[in-house]
Amino acid sequence: MIRYVAFLDGINVSGREVVSMEELADHFVLPGFNNISTFIQSGNVLFETEETEETVLQQQIEKQLKEKLGYEVVVIVRRFDELHNVIRNNPYEDLKLSDNRSLYVTFLSAMPPYAVRGALGVYSNDAEDARIVRKEVYILTANYGQTCFPNSLIEKKLGLSATTRNWATLNKIAEL
Secondary structure: OEEEEEEEOOOOEOOEOOOOHHHHHHHOOOOOOEEEEEEOOOOEEEEEEOOOOHHHHHHHHHHHHHHHHOOOOOEEEEEOOHHHHHHHOOOOOOOOOOOOOEEEEEEEOOOOOHHHOOOOHHHOOOOOEEEEEOOEEEEEEOOHHHOOOOHHHHHHHHOOOEEEEEHHHHHHHHHO
16 A cells, blocks of 8 residues: 545635535545545545556546535645655755744646746845746745735645645644
8 A cells, every 4th residue: 555645725715615634535435546635624644556557546536535525626746755855855955944934835747848947036135035846846935825926826836736734734644
């Protein structure tokens, strides 16, 4: 069995598309899925399966959630062991985070094409920066709620689906 994490975009954000974690876990009861659990209210679901293709899992979960919830939910799937690489690949590791800046990781649905990998650089400034490493965008910002790197911009510029988690949440999930 392979352990995975499904990161759902837009679940329980600002009081919209509210789904209890118990209900969400029930929606992950699919053939071949085992040991299903959720972590905090932002749509993080851990599960095990023998399926090896993340794209197949993503499509299967998105279809199930559309049927159960009645609306589309973007799902980004990562192997659980990949989370440790995401943490190790932090391009800001040597940068001491000031009290007024925090780190976020945006998970992308696929590796961005080489031609668009520089598309976010023009938005970086003294207060905010974003760097693409493999299938993630690391965002350093003082206020993610007002960042110049929201999911909508990242999705538009890179042509991929995306969902973001703060650094503390990502590290807690990796410890589960």
